[in-house]
Amino acid sequence: MKPKILNGIILSIGVLLWFLLLTFHILEQIAAIFPDNAEMMLVGGFRYRLSMVAFLLTFSIYLSRVFSNIEKLQVTTLLWRLFMIGMIGITVIMFITIGNRFTAQMVIYKYLAPVYFGMAFTAMMVFFISAVFIYRRFILYPRTRRKIFGWRVFLIFLAIGLILSLKLEQLDLGVYIFILYIPFAVLTLILSANVRWISYLNFNQKLRALGLFVLIMIVMITYLIAARKLPGILQIDFDEFLYIEFIYFVIAFPIVYTAFSILVLFFNLPTSSIFELKSFEIASFSKINQAIQSNLDFTDILNTLLDASIVAANAKSGWIEMYSEETREQEVKICKKITNAETQEIRSHFNITEKIIQDQKHILIKNIRKHKALRNAQVSFKCILAIPIMSNKETYGVVYVANDLVNSFEDVTIQSLITFAEQAGIALENARLVNNSIELERYQEQLKIAKEVQKELLPHNLPFSEKIEFVAMSETAQEVGGDYFDVVQPKNHLYRVAIGDVSGKGTTAAFYMAETKGIFRALARLDLSVSDFIITANQALSECMQKGFFVTLTYLEINTDKREIQLIRAGHSPSIYFDSKKDEIKELKEGGLGLAIVRNDGFKKFVKPSEKIIYNPGDVLVLYTDGIVEAKNQDNEEYGYGRLKQIVEKNKTASAAEIASGIVNSVKDFTHADLNDDYTVLIIRLR
Amino acid sequence: MEIKEEIKQAYISLFPCGELDANSSIDLDERIAELIEKGQYNIHVNLEDVTYISSAGLGVFISHLDILNTHNGKMVLSNLTESVEYAFNLLGLNQLITIAKEGEEIDLYFENE
Numbered sequence: 174m175k176p177k178i179l180n181g182i183i184l185s186i187g188v189l190l191w192f193l194l195l196t197f198h199i200l201e202q203i204a205a206i207f208p209d210n211a212e213m214m215l216v217g218g219f220r221y222r223l224s225m226v227a228f229l230l231t232f233s234i235y236l237s238r239v240f241s242n243i244e245k246l247q248v249t250t251l252l253w254r255l256f257m258i259g260m261i262g263i264t265v266i267m268f269i270t271i272g273n274r275f276t277a278q279m280v281i282y283k284y285l286a287p288v289y290f291g292m293a294f295t296a297m298m299v300f301f302i303s304a305v306f307i308y309r310r311f312i313l314y315p316r317t318r319r320k321i322f323g324w325r326v327f328l329i330f331l332a333i334g335l336i337l338s339l340k341l342e343q344l345d346l347g348v349y350i351f352i353l354y355i356p357f358a359v360l361t362l363i364l365s366a367n368v369r370w371i372s373y374l375n376f377n378q379k380l381r382a383l384g385l386f387v388l389i390m391i392v393m394i395t396y397l398i399a400a401r402k403l404p405g406i407l408q409i410d411f412d413e414f415l416y417i418e419f420i421y422f423v424i425a426f427p428i429v430y431t432a433f434s435i436l437v438l439f440f441n442l443p444t445s446s447i448f449e450l451k452s453f454e455i456a457s458f459s460k461i462n463q464a465i466q467s468n469l470d471f472t473d474i475l476n477t478l479l480d481a482s483i484v485a486a487n488a489k490s491g492w493i494e495m496y497s498e499e500t501r502e503q504e505v506k507i508c509k510k511i512t513n514a515e516t517q518e519i520r521s522h523f524n525i526t527e528k529i530i531q532d533q534k535h536i537l538i539k540n541i542r543k544h545k546a547l548r549n550a551q552v553s554f555k556c557i558l559a560i561p562i563m564s565n566k567e568t569y570g571v572v573y574v575a576n577d578l579v580n581s582f583e584d585v586t587i588q589s590l591i592t593f594a595e596q597a598g599i600a601l602e603n604a605r606l607v608n609n610s611i612e613l614e615r616y617q618e619q620l621k622i623a624k625e626v627q628k629e630l631l632p633h634n635l636p637f638s639e640k641i642e643f644v645a646m647s648e649t650a651q652e653v654g655g656d657y658f659d660v661v662q663p664k665n666h667l668y669r670v671a672i673g674d675v676s677g678k679g680t681t682a683a684f685y686m687a688e689t690k691g692i693f694r695a696l697a698r699l700d701l702s703v704s705d706f707i708i709t710a711n712q713a714l715s716e717c718m719q720k721g722f723f724v725t726l727t728y729l730e731i732n733t734d735k736r737e738i739q740l741i742r743a744g745h746s747p748s749i750y751f752d753s754k755k756d757e758i759k760e761l762k763e764g765g766l767g768l769a770i771v772r773n774d775g776f777k778k779f780v781k782p783s784e785k786i787i788y789n790p791g792d793v794l795v796l797y798t799d800g801i802v803e804a805k806n807q808d809n810e811e812y813g814y815g816r817l818k819q820i821v822e823k824n825k826t827a828s829a830a831e832i833a834s835g836i837v838n839s840v841k842d843f844t845h846a847d848l849n850d851d852y853t854v855l856i857i858r859l860r
Numbered sequence: 861m862e863i864k865e866e867i868k869q870a871y872i873s874l875f876p877c878g879e880l881d882a883n884s885s886i887d888l889d890e891r892i893a894e895l896i897e898k899g900q901y902n903i904h905v906n907l908e909d910v911t912y913i914s915s916a917g918l919g920v921f922i923s924h925l926d927i928l929n930t931h932n933g934k935m936v937l938s939n940l941t942e943s944v945e946y947a948f949n950l951l952g953l954n955q956l957i958t959i960a961k962e963g964e965e966i967d968l969y970f971e972n973e
Contacts, residue, residue, distance in 0.1 A: 676915035677882055721889075721923030723915075725951060744951040766952030770922050779955055799915075811943070 190228035198287030240306040252385035259392035262296035304427035334419035365433040376445040457481030461596040478597040488574035495570030535560040539580040564602035620652035644829035647853040654851035655682025666734040669697040673726040715772035738786040753791030800852025829856040870970040871902035877909035880917030901933025908939035
């Protein structure tokens with residue numbers, strides 16, 4: 174069954190019982206007309222009492238259910254609700270009192286009087302029972318086994334109170350006192366001591382709760398006075414009601430608890446500001462902590478830190494000084510309740526920030542007037558505390574708090590502020606790292622694009638015919654590199670080939686590699702001799718390369734009709750030639766200066782004549798860059814020309830592709846790792 | 861990189877050590893540039909302790925040649941290890957920069973100025 178429907182049923186039963194009780198009263202009035210029936214003793218008889226017990230029980234269960242599902246303890250809301258219930262009751266009683274006065278002379282008054290009493294009594298009971306069950310929520314905050322046990326015992330007392338009222342004969346008062354009243358009083362006091370909820374309130378909430386408790390107390394006293402002073406309406410004939418212990422219990426308990434709460438609240442008011450400050454510190458701490466986890470920007474972190482520091486130190490003003498990239502000096506980043514001029518005034522007398530960055534320790538100036546450097550500073554405050562904002566790597570800046578009272582920062586405060594600044598330091602470090610990694614990611618993205626572009630600069634399909642076969646393998650150590658190779662075929666029988674290496678590595682080398690390609694592509698189409706090619710290329714490169722950079726190049730022209738190779742080496746690693754007829758492997762060492770080293774006409778005299786080879790089918794030309802021979806293994810040993818020669822020897826009759834991969838694999842086996850330089854091999858197999 | 865120096869009457873001797881690659885050669889480059897700025901155009905570099913030289917390292921020696929020539933200065937290298945000498949020769953730099961023969965007095969190279 175749904176709780177709401179059940180509550181409705183319980184309430185209906187309560188109302189029915191209320192009418193039943195009223196009926197008893199009215200019947201008694203009727204019976205009084207006939208003196209013969211006086212013996213019936215309707216009101217106060219067992220049936221009446223049973224009905225009364227049932228009525229009180231039903232209402233108690235109803236109100237207990239209504240106030241049982243309060244999830245969150247909202248002190249003021251609950252108290253306000255209770256107060257309102259009380260006020261509604263009092264208003265009802267006031268109207269009844271007025272009604273009572275006007276109808277007192279009427280004939281039917283004796284029938285109305287029970288209605289008045291029934292209503293007033295119900296209003297009072299609803300208020301006090303509500304108070305009991307609302308206070309239950311207060312007592313059981315937070316819930317513990319012991320408190321729940323205490324509360325159950327209390328409920329048992331209430332039940333006993335109800336059951337006892339069924340008895341006809343009065344028991345001896347002494348027995349009551351010892352068996353019932355004293356234990357109940359003790360239990361009430363124990364339960365009333367449960368006012369833990371108070372410590373969770375801040376000052377304002379405490380003040381409001383105190384006010385409401387006082388109002389509720391006034392309402393309770395009003396009820397009690399009404400019960401004594403309103404004859405016929407609420408005046409409970411205590412002799413008659415003596416047996417309803419339940420009513421006493423239900424009235425006594427809320428009054429005691431209210432009184433306790435008022436006292437505790439009153440004495441707790443002065444300490445609440447300290448508690449609040451501590452909880453603010455904890456909140457600030459967690460806020461700075463959050464800043465560490467989330468990617469807040471610098472200003473947010475600094476603002477959080479400064480706010481927290483000012484409040485925690487109970488300071489008048491505060492500011493933060495940080496290193497500025499622009500002015501390359503410490504400057505004020507943010508300030509609160511202080512002018513920039515004042516911070517400048519301090520700095521002009523004593524650069525605290527600089528001193529702190531040097532010592533990495535906080536500085537407390539208890540009294541500016543007694544400080545030898547700051548004595549004459551024209552500032553409105555007297556006490557300064559400055560704390561470094563550090564991460565384990567560096568000091569980011571300094572947070573200042575200032576006050577106009579001398580010596581106003583305690584050790585505890587300093588400790589709190591140091592912790593704040595440490596946390597902020599970590600947050601700043603994090604923010605910086607995140608920014609860096611974003612920037613790095615962007616660079617990497619750019620480099621990826623550069624790598625793609627550079628790949629396009631190297632030829633994808635090298636010429637392949639029954640007369641000649643080209644195969645190249647190339648890799649860069651970084652995203653982009655300075656190795657270059659290319660083949661053009663200006664005429665059917667003519668191939669012009671270049672392999673080169675730009676000095677340095679990475680992006681700069683890559684740019685010059687692109688330039689080299691442009692120059693090669695342009696010049697290889699012209700009918701220049703190999704020597705003229707080198708001279709012109711040197712001129713072109715000299716005009717566009719930064720000082721200190723140079724290009725090594727091996728340039729060759731292959732005429733498949735004449736079966737002739739003309740090769741010129743400009744500072745580049747010597748090529749390897751396999752002469753199939755003589756079955757001999759030789760190094761083509763002859764050569765001259767690299768390109769863009771001598772940048773004037775003087776270069777000509779360093780150009781050596783080209784090497785001319787008449788080749789036979791089966792001859793192989795191996796061109797490579799220094800990444801191959803200079804590859805190093807873990808013992809810092811170079812791969813070297815010797816090993817390269819051996820591999821060529823081993824593969825001399827293999828296909829161009831096999832020779833190329835044979836060389837690359839051999840180098841990789843040797844180094845056991847990724848190469849730390851760009852490398853290229855270009856194999857030309859002649860047929 | 862730490863570069864030891866010896867100031868002689870006619871020239872200054874530099875003693876770089878370790879590997880002269882793109883990063884470490886910056887120090888040597890800056891030092892030579894400083895010397896040239898101060899008017900020291902006769903520079904001797906002892907490469908005894910240089911185990912490896914990269915293309916960027918070679919670039920350091922190339923980039924100052926012009927200015928030394930215009931001031932009638934000279935750069936003399938000495939005590940090259942085998943691999944370093946190979947690198948210089950491969951590029952043809954031995955034709956541009958004086959490389960002292962083994963055991964020869966460096967002073968002799970600067971005397972006839």
